[in-house]
Amino acid sequence: MSLDRAIPQALGTLILTRAMLKGCKIATKYSARNRATVYDGNCLDLLASMPDESMQLVVTSPPYNIGKEYEKRLRLSDYLDQQRDVISECTRVLRPDGHICWQVGNYTQNGSIVPLDAALYPIFCDLGLKMRNRIVWHFEHGLHCKNRFSGRYETINWYTKTDDYYFDLDPVRVPQKYPGKRHFKGPKAGEFSCNPLGKNPGDVWVFPNVKSNHVEKTSHPCQFPVELVERLVLSMTREDDSVLDPFLGAGTTIVAAMMHNRRGHGAEIVPEYIEIAKARINQAVRGTLPVRPKDRPVFDPKMAGKKLTTAPWLSKEWADAGTLFEKE
């Protein structure tokens, strides 16, 4: 590592350690010196106070225009215009080697779905951003639809400002399925064929969504899981870099950034969520925030020995007794 990176990094670690001992000072206005900024108001105002090329990563889940308690449902074209304003400002504040990760699902219109990633794609392209991955985030919980298949994924749309972007796969590698596999022919025959640090996690990510019995759940209706943001922070930023979330919600992005000694900044318009975000940031700094461990497998009721995984109507006794269907 070069000296001009190593010195700020060491200073950053020192400052964070002091913050952990004293609790963290959360600024309400942006300054490059802040470790954490929670701006109480519209993200466009926070963005206006930020200099060009100051953020290494923008990661967010914007309102989806579906009438949640924190948003007013707009005509789709008006919603897209609003998004364009925010994305354009995010692009201005992005460093040349930086990233934008826009996590979205579907907007629904009279029962028909509009995939927001597709609707937003032309906006990112017009701004000169380049898509690197459209990551599918799969989860198991959500509404049960009657007239279509229930939605069980959303996407994280990763764009970079230039071709010369910072990316480090090593901190986010995952265990291989067959770590003992060796090359069986060619000059490397007999050698292990896997990277000993683990494999690339791929572009389908399986993380439980934050519903009622998730350890991270707050009263916010649609939080990111911390582990999802961590994967982006660890692969796309270096220590002491700045991460921005224009639609901060319960503060997950700042939490994930600070847990890894990065700086985090965000805006939120709902006072209740601002308080939740501040409390979570302080807990994260003190190491007391409940966070789902990264290596915990996704809950499997059968593996956990839960009895209710067998439907009663499949059992022989029920069939014999004709409990469910009257015999004619």
Ligand SMILES: C[S@@+](CC[C@H](N)C(=O)[O-])C[C@H]1O[C@@H](n2cnc3c(N)ncnc32)[C@H](O)[C@@H]1O
């Ligand atoms: C989908 S939620 C984000 C949740 C967040 N990812 C988390 O983990 O908690 C979107 C948030 O953006 C906030 N919001 C909506 N419009 C905003 C604006 N113009 N500026 C700042 N925040 C806004 C909403 O109140 C809501 O909390």
